[in-house]
Amino acid sequence: MIRTDQGHVVRALTIAGSDSGGGAGIQADLKTMHQFQVYGMSVLTSLTAQNTNGVQGIYEVTPEFVRLQLESVYTDLGIDVVKTGMLVNTKIIHTVASFLREIDIEKVVVDPVMVAKGGTPLLRQESVEILKDELLPLAMVITPNVVEAEELCGYSIRDFEDCHRAAIDIAALGPRAVIVKGGHMPPDWIKDAPNLVVDLVYVGGEFTYFASERVDTYKTHGTGCTFSSAITSMLARGASILESVGMAKAFIYEAVKRAKTWDVGAGHGPTDQSAPIPARFEPMSSAFYVFRNGRWNEESR
Numbered sequence: 001m002i003r004t005d006q007g008h009v010v011r012a013l014t015i016a017g018s019d020s021g022g023g024a025g026i027q028a029d030l031k032t033m034h035q036f037q038v039y040g041m042s043v044l045t046s047l048t049a050q051n052t053n054g055v056q057g058i059y060e061v062t063p064e065f066v067r068l069q070l071e072s073v074y075t076d077l078g079i080d081v082v083k084t085g086m087l088v089n090t091k092i093i094h095t096v097a098s099f100l101r102e103i104d105i106e107k108v109v110v111d112p113v114m115v116a117k118g119g120t121p122l123l124r125q126e127s128v129e130i131l132k133d134e135l136l137p138l139a140m141v142i143t144p145n146v147v148e149a150e151e152l153c154g155y156s157i158r159d160f161e162d163c164h165r166a167a168i169d170i171a172a173l174g175p176r177a178v179i180v181k182g183g184h185m186p187p188d189w190i191k192d193a194p195n196l197v198v199d200l201v202y203v204g205g206e207f208t209y210f211a212s213e214r215v216d217t218y219k220t221h222g223t224g225c226t227f228s229s230a231i232t233s234m235l236a237r238g239a240s241i242l243e244s245v246g247m248a249k250a251f252i253y254e255a256v257k258r259a260k261t262w263d264v265g266a267g268h269g270p271t272d273q274s275a276p277i278p279a280r281f282e283p284m285s286s287a288f289y290v291f292r293n294g295r296w297n298e299e300s301r
C-alpha cells in the first residue's frame with residue numbers, strides 16, 4: 001500500500017451500493033482502489049441483486065445505519081478521500097452530505113449514479129435536486145455520463161458542443177472539476193476522430209479532452225465506477241486532478257480491453273480491474289490522446 005508523506009497508509013472511502021455480480025458498485029470500487037495500492041473502505045447505501053443481465057432487486061439501507069457505518073470508519077481508520085456512487089434516496093444523500101460537511105474533507109469525488117446500463121433506476125427521480133443542492137457543493141470532482149449530465153443541467157445534450165455548456169453549468173453548482181464521460185456519446189459527435197471515446201474535463205475555466213480508442217465490446221459493466229475510483233485513488237495518492245484523470249483514462253482503457261475476451265457472465269460482462277496501472281499517462285502513445293490549447297497530443301500536465 002502507498003503511504004502519505006506523513007507515513008500513514010493512504011485511505012479511500014467509497015459510499016455506494018453493492019453489486020452482487022461484482023462488476024460495479026462497492027465491489028468495482030474496492031478492486032480498483034486495491035489495484036492502485038490504496039486502502040479501500042466501504043459504507044453501503046444499498047444492496048442490489050444484480051448480474052451481467054441486469055438488476056433483479058434493490059434493498060435500501062436505512063439512513064441511520066449509513067450514518068453508523070460512516071462513524072465507524074471515521075473514528076477508527078480515518079479518511080483521506082471519499083468517493084460516492086449509488087446513493088439511492090433523498091435521506092441517504094442528506095445523511096452523507098451532513099457527514100462530509102462535519103468532517104470538512106477536501107477530496108470528494110461524486111459519481112452521480114442514476115441508472116444502470118440495463119435501464120433500472122439506481123437513484124429516485126425526486127432525489128436529483130437534493131444531490132445538486134447538498135452534495136455538489138462539497139465535490140472536488142464530479143463524473144457524470146451524458147445522461148446524468150442531462151439530469152443535472154436540466155436540458156438535452158445533443159452534441160459535443162452541448163457537453164461543454166453542460167460542464168460549465170454543472171461546475172456552477174459547486175464542483176471544482178466536471179468530467180463529462182464519453183462512453184454514451186454517439187461516434188459522430190467527435191467529428192475528426194469517430195473511433196475515439198473522449199472524456200471532457202472542465203477545471204479552472206479550461207477544457208481538456210482525454211481520449212482513447214473505443215474498444216468494440218458490450219462488456220462495459222462497471223466502467224463508470226472503475227473510472228471514478230481510479231480518479232479517487234490517484235487524488236488520494238496526491239496527484240493533481242488532470243493527472244488523476246489521465247491515469248484513470250489509461251487504466252479504464254486497459255480494463256475494458258482485457259474484458260473483451262473474458263467469459264464472466266452471459267450479459268454485459270464487467271470490466272477487468274486486474275489491468276496494470278500505467279506508470280504515467282502517455283498521451284503520445286498509440287492509444288491515448290490529450291487535446292489542450294487547440295492541439296492534440298500535448299502533455300497532460
Ligand SMILES: Nc1ncnc2c1ncn2[C@@H]1O[C@H](COP(=O)(O)OP(=O)(O)O)[C@@H](O)[C@H]1O
Pocket residue numbers: 144145146181182183184197198199212213214215216217220222223224225227249252253256
Ligand atoms: N468502449 C469503450 N472503450 C474504451 N473506453 C470506454 C468505453 N466505454 C466507456 N469507456 C470509458 O469508460 C469510462 C466510463 O464511461 P461511461 O461508459 O460514459 O460511464 P458510465 O459507466 O457511468 O455510463 C470513461 O472513461 C469512458 O471513456
Ligand SMILES: Cc1ncc(COP(=O)(O)OP(=O)(O)O)c(N)n1
Pocket residue numbers: 016017018019024025026048050085086113115116117118122220221222223224225226
Ligand atoms: C450498485 C451499483 N452501483 C453503480 C452502478 C452503475 O455503475 P456503472 O459503472 O455506471 O455501470 P453500469 O451499470 O452502467 O454498467 C451499478 N450498476 N450498480
